[in-house]
Amino acid sequence: MVTVENWRDGIISQEGEYVGEPNFLNLGFRFSEGLLSARTHDGTTGYVQKNGMLAFEVPLVMTDNIGMSGTDFENGYAIVHLSDNPSVWRVINHKGEFVSGELKVLSASGFQEGFSRVIVREENGYRYGYLDTSGNYLYPPILDEISPFMSGNFINGFAIISLNGRDGLLDTNGIIFWSDEIMGSR
Numbered sequence: 001m002v003t004v005e006n007w008r009d010g011i012i013s014q015e016g017e018y019v020g021e022p023n024f025l026n027l028g029f030r031f032s033e034g035l036l037s038a039r040t041h042d043g044t045t046g047y048v049q050k051n052g053m054l055a056f057e058v059p060l061v062m063t064d065n066i067g068m069s070g071t072d073f074e075n076g077y078a079i080v081h082l083s084d085n086p087s088v089w090r091v092i093n094h095k096g097e098f099v100s101g102e103l104k105v106l107s108a109s110g111f112q113e114g115f116s117r118v119i120v121r122e123e124n125g126y127r128y129g130y131l132d133t134s135g136n137y138l139y140p141p142i143l144d145e146i147s148p149f150m151s152g153n154f155i156n157g158f159a160i161i162s163l164n165g166r167d168g169l170l171d172t173n174g175i176i177f178w179s180d181e182i183m184g185s186r
Helices: 179-184
Strands: 002-004 008-010 024-027 035-040 045-049 054-057 077-084 087-093 116-122 125-131 137-143 158-163 166-171 176-178
Touching: 035 054, 035 077, 116 137, 137 158, 166 179, 176 179
Parallel strands: none
Antiparallel strands: 002 008, 008 024, 024 035, 035 045, 045 054, 077 087, 116 125, 125 137, 158 166, 166 176
């Protein structure tokens, strides 16, 4: 993604050639699974393909950074911000079809290891939880702090969480392994 004169965003190939004309008002951060969130100058929002053509339209919330309204795809799914007041998100597949109902969360991240981190606002602050690619909660937004699910050598398949002063690891089945219980068993 590049920005040229008159604040137009465009796509260039690895060879440095423009892919079509730079006619977008906003583009997301990067292509994922061949798709990139985009907003045209006429206000159309959705995802474009690497050839610069619109793959499908989806009504994304208009922000300065369209990538925050339409996340990257992982294993065929992304989560998109459809409305600001109230805040509504939905899961889509790689064809732009909705695969979840309306999700009343303040914010959502792209899927990692099949789960999106979500935030809800409460009277006394924010709470965090995890959604799967169907829009169902793996863990409801009651947690104090969360990390994405990790892949790699350190904590493969787990997320770090905190609730009421306790730290633990959440697995992809929704089971928490509390650090104080693990350390107490030694």
